[in-house]
Amino acid sequence: MKDARLSKTVAMGIMGICTLYFLVPIWWLFVGATKDRGDFSNTAGLWFADFHLGDNLHDLFTYRDGVFLRWMLNSVLYTGGAALLGTLLAAMCGYALAKYSFPGRETIFNIVLGGVLVPATALALPLFLIFSQLNATNTFWSVFLPSLVNPFGVYLARIYATASVPDELLEAARLDGSGEVRTFFTVSSKLMFPAFITIFLFHFVAVWNNFLLPLIMLGNERLFPVTLGLYTWNSQVNQLPELRMLVITGALISIIPLVIAFLLLQRFWRNGLGAGAIK
Template sequence: MSATTPGTATVPTPAPAPPAAAHGAPRRHPLRPGRILLVAVLAIAAGYFLLPVYWLLIAATKSTDKLNGSFGLWFDHPQLLDNLRHVFTYEDHIYLRWVANSALYAGVGATLATLLAAAAGFALAKYRFRGREAIFRIVLAGVLLPQTALALPLYLVFSQLGLVNTYWAVLIPSIGSPFGVYLCRIYAESAVPDNLLEAARVDGAHEGRIFFGLVLRIMSPALVTVFLFQFVGIWNNYFLPLVMLSDQRKYPITLGLATWQTAADRVPELIQYTIGGAFASVIPLVIAMLVLQRYWRTGLTEGSVKE
């Protein structure tokens, strides 16, 4: 319907807005067969990956004789705290020493690897110098190179330096992260504006202050990703400590639990201790993921530069 008056043009009367749009009610998307199939596939994949963790939780609550004498996917007289107490106190608290070693290797190694990757990635992204692309190609080659292939050369080098069977033999190789350098360069190219760097230089900030005070904050989502990948990789590393270490008190959790599993033929209760130790070793990784995921954000530079 439209309203008209003499000598005026016809003005259409606006139609009333639908009730749902007027009140800002969310639109409900219809369930399509493709969407239902996608959710089902993702649920099956999640169940597939979580099933071993669920089994580990169930097995950690059982006694040694109940591991093979009861249903594997359900509880049977749970005694988790008692089992963990035996794990922590066995052989003069050797497991707690392994936990401390793993925390040292993973925490220090991942932190240093993240800082080095951030510095190298930022330099490759924002500085122009001869050989930059050649260095980046070498980094890409390092991403494709399996770490196990470097274990024997590293052992020979560290043997000549007298560092075999020391903490340095595991820490030094852990601070190199070719994937971290690659990710930081890609992220710095897109997330760190050139005009923001120029503005900081005009204000008198030196390169070190720009990097530590500005660039690291902007690149924090990428740095969290690098840290988590490196932390989990070092925490779960088995082959490098196996090659480098012979002193049991310097073992990480992975190598220590492997020694318990090997000795389980002579001491049957070590089977349960190995399972309980494996369950306890997962907890720090879960905590790290839950604590750091809130920093996994993008768009930190939005609005920082005026056009």
């Protein structure tokens, strides 16, 4: 009994430490965004001084004709479109690998698994050279198209489709005259919906936080996502000290879409994890 209680206490202590590890930087960011430049440098980092969040937001949204809002819009377009289309492509590929037998199926799946292991940094330069040959660098598509690929999503979709979509159900749909595409969208997609949400969230976070690919591909500031835009401001802080508070406030605003996406979809995500664990 004592050993069980001790194990529970240790586990709760580790979870508490991990929670603080993740939440303290967010708290520091929020507190920092409420200060002016003087208070930010001269007051405690984890507690409030004079509340200037409204002024900081106004400065952020009006600086250089609202370029930060343009960056946020770019990030929404890059991330929203890539996450939606990438989730659909990954789900269809994973479903096909799980439910259809064809020559080379396992080879293709092993190649997909290999793609999961390849770091994004190793792909950035080859992608740049390919898009350079096509004269497509410094365009929306040079960031959007590579972001559609999601090998980890294909892996998750195959595992979930194998566990959640019965072969008997597919056979019944075929006997009723349903085509393969129609069966996927009307029958299988409903059973795989929790997996779709999980893949979407992973893909959304990955594309939103993507930094290296836009850094290599883009030179036009108007095409920057918010991650690259804030980086360019932060690199100029020594020459333009007023940018420091814009970077802090902009970083706080930039995480809000991630928080909203997770809060709206966490119910489906938890259900999907629970269903996968049971199966």
